[in-house]
Amino acid sequence: MNKNKQKITPYLWFDDQAEEAINFYTSLFNDSRIVAINRYPEGFEEGPLAGMTGKVIHAVFELAGYQFMAIDGGPLFKFTPAISFFVNCETEAEIDGLWAALSEGGEVAMPLQAYPFSPKFGWLQDKYGLSWQLNLAQSEPKITPFLLFVGEQDGRAETAVNDYTTLFANAAISYLERFAAGEPIGTEGAVKQVAFTLHSQPFLAMDGGQVHPFTFNEAISFYVDCETQEEVDHFWYALSAHPEAEQCGWLKDKYGVAWQIVPAALGKLMNDPDPEKSRRVMDAMLQMKKFEIEGLERAYKGIER
Numbered sequence: 652m653n654k655n656k657q658k659i660t661p662y663l664w665f666d667d668q669a670e671e672a673i674n675f676y677t678s679l680f681n682d683s684r685i686v687a688i689n690r691y692p693e694g695f696e697e698g699p700l701a702g703m704t705g706k707v708i709h710a711v712f713e714l715a716g717y718q719f720m721a722i723d724g725g726p727l728f729k730f731t732p733a734i735s736f737f738v739n740c741e742t743e744a745e746i747d748g749l750w751a752a753l754s755e756g757g758e759v760a761m762p763l764q765a766y767p768f769s770p771k772f773g774w775l776q777d778k779y780g781l782s783w784q785l786n787l788a789q790s791e792p793k794i795t796p797f798l799l800f801v802g803e804q805d806g807r808a809e810t811a812v813n814d815y816t817t818l819f820a821n822a823a824i825s826y827l828e829r830f831a832a833g834e835p836i837g838t839e840g841a842v843k844q845v846a847f848t849l850h851s852q853p854f855l856a857m858d859g860g861q862v863h864p865f866t867f868n869e870a871i872s873f874y875v876d877c878e879t880q881e882e883v884d885h886f887w888y889a890l891s892a893h894p895e896a897e898q899c900g901w902l903k904d905k906y907g908v909a910w911q912i913v914p915a916a917l918g919k920l921m922n923d924p925d926p927e928k929s930r931r932v933m934d935a936m937l938q939m940k941k942f943e944i945e946g947l948e949r950a951y952k953g954i955e956r
Contacts (some may be wrong), residue, residue: 661734673710691708715794717793720874738785739790807837912942
């Protein structure tokens with residue numbers, strides 16, 4: 652399992668199938684487990700989250716030692732191939748097994764077969780809509796988030812990666828390949844693939860062309876675990892580019908990628924065994940855009956302004 656705490660965690664927004672999906676995914680990958688599932692309490696019988704009582708309000712799970720988070724948030728956002736997960740498979744048996752399981756009930760974007768860049772590769776959306784790229788290669792890391800810049804964002808992958816690697820510590824670009832003239836897809840000079848790290852965590856990205864019926868949205872966000880208010884402020888003010896998207900620690904950057912900037916203190920306060928304290932923290936959290944640790948702590952203690 653992950654020995655080091657993950658700084659940046661992909662956060663998956665499901666309609667109401669998070670627990671089913673988590674059980675499915677953890678059954679497919681070795682070195683996988685459900686770390687925690689927190690559920691909506693009583694009181695969600697009406698309103699936009701009607702019927703959510705008992706559903707997943709926050710879950711943490713690991714696939715091949717890589718951490719994910721998830722929520723049942725209702726039908727507001729749907730997964731798109733703009734963010735997928737690139738999986739290196741060591742053997743043909745492994746890639747064939749994952750492909751069979753993940754493709755059942757899903758949609759194939761690129762068939763599982765040999766390509767000039769891989770002896771065996773396939774790209775699909777599973778039955779929950781989540782996108783995966785499976786690649787036959789005995790290399791690490793096992794699972795890597797892959798950002799596809801399309802539509803209005805096409806051609807901006809390099810700029811985005813430069814911004815992100817400037818913002819995060821222990822960040823660097825390790826590989827960048829551009830589209831050459833005359834290639835059947837992609838614009839000459841645009842990013843064919845870029846590999847980079849943020850806080851020592853691997854990411855991949857590429858420019859995917861103009862004509863696609865999808866782009867980034869809040870269905871997949873990146874949850875950034877922050878130790879201090881200074882760190883929260885650092886990421887929030889650098890990333891947030893759409894004030895209308897700001898709510899409860901969520902923001903959207905100028906490329907359309909969604910992030911959650913969350914102080915570690917929030918989880919500690921929310922998970923207090925005293926339900927009245929945790930309820931006060933939740934109520935305060937729901938009123939915030941950028942999280943303020945001092946305000947959360949006041950709510951926890953029952954101190955009014």
